Amino acid sequence: MQCIFSGVLGVEAGEAAELPLGSGFTLAKTNEYLLSAQFPHYMTGQEIKEGAEVLHYLVYKHDDLNLQTAEYEETRDIFSSGLMALQVLKPIRTLGLAFYGQHYERVDDGCAVFRLEAIERRPPMEPGPWAWKKRFDQEMLKRLPSAIESIRRIMSGPNAELRNAFILLQLGLEHFHPLVAGLFWVMGLEAIFNSGGRKDFKERLCAHLGENTLAFPDWHSQRWNWTVGTIAFDLYVLRSKLAHGVDLRKAASDPKYPVDLLKKQTLPDSSEPIPYHGLLSEVACYLLIQVLQKEIEKEHAQHAKRSLP
Numbered sequence: 001m002q003c004i005f006s007g008v009l010g011v012e013a014g015e016a017a018e019l020p021l022g023s024g025f026t027l028a029k030t031n032e033y034l035l036s037a038q039f040p041h042y043m044t045g046q047e048i049k050e051g052a053e054v055l056h057y058l059v060y061k062h063d064d065l066n067l068q069t070a071e072y073e074e075t076r077d078i079f080s081s082g083l084m085a086l087q088v089l090k091p092i093r094t095l096g097l098a099f100y101g102q103h104y105e106r107v108d109d110g111c112a113v114f115r116l117e118a119i120e121r122r123p124p125m126e127p128g129p130w131a132w133k134k135r136f137d138q139e140m141l142k143r144l145p146s147a148i149e150s151i152r153r154i155m156s157g158p159n160a161e162l163r164n165a166f167i168l169l170q171l172g173l174e175h176f177h178p179l180v181a182g183l184f185w186v187m188g189l190e191a192i193f194n195s196g197g198r199k200d201f202k203e204r205l206c207a208h209l210g211e212n213t214l215a216f217p218d219w220h221s222q223r224w225n226w227t228v229g230t231i232a233f234d235l236y237v238l239r240s241k242l243a244h245g246v247d248l249r250k251a252a253s254d255p256k257y258p259v260d261l262l263k264k265q266t267l268p269d270s271s272e273p274i275p276y277h278g279l280l281s282e283v284a285c286y287l288l289i290q291v292l293q294k295e296i297e298k299e300h301a302q303h304a305k306r307s308l309p
């Protein structure tokens with residue numbers, strides 16, 4: 001049996017050793033079986049330490065796939081769909097390392113054994129400060145199986161632009177520079193909207209989410225009262241300046257639409273002021289995941305309709 005897993009942080013999965021998520025996925029508490037995949041000759045000491053300290057791993061198992069065949073790529077893509085289902089519901093931190101190999105049970109005692117065959121290293125996914133304030137809770141976990149199934153169908157479907165939006169979400173979460181990450185996330189929105197210019201971008205974003213929808217999701221007791229309608233133009237201005245390599249300081253004196261991208265803002269329950277461009281970059285992630293959630297709901301409804309007798 002093919003098995004793939006990677007460490008995830010900030011998930012409230014209860015006391016069960018394994019939480020079934022359907023489609024071959026489980027959320028497993030860290031155990032000796034999972035840690036047996038650690039390979040000191042390939043991993044750093046910090047990676048080994050983090051791998052042992054993380055509370056949960058996302059695990060995918062499949063009966064009929066062989067790592068040595070072309071199906072390996074398909075297996076990896078399926079696992080990536082599971083990871084992105086987590087991120088679309090609420091961004092979390094991941095460790096980056098994915099362990100691939102064979103799962104089997106010993107004949108003599110029936111104990112589960114993992115035989116490592118490959119380790120893939122990607123940059124850890126890092127959510128922004130607003131997402132850190134909220135753990136991935138039980139209500140989100142209930143939505144996860146359906147999200148995994150919908151994203152799997154989308155990623156194997158014909159809509160390249162929608163697939164690209166999920167890929168851009170992942171690339172943004174993996175990138176170390178917040179402004180580049182923000183640019184990826186706006187590109188993800190534009191892949192879905194096919195918008196032309198800031199006015200069209202705002203109209204399409206408001207049409208998808210609602211002009212008065214909170215740009216920073218209401219995940220916890222703190223509120224940030226920015227709405228989709230109030231920040232859409234400014235976000236597009238930031239996107240344009242970044243895409244064309246323009247000095248961000250020049251945005252404040254732009255004759256058409258001046259925006260002070262360097263002014264300081266402070267998140268609720270935080271004493272650290274953040275430049276406006278940093279907050280706009282972070283909010284682009286939350287706008288993208290809200291739009292992708294709508295696309296998942298649409299795909300789920302369409303699939304249910306197709307499945308009717």
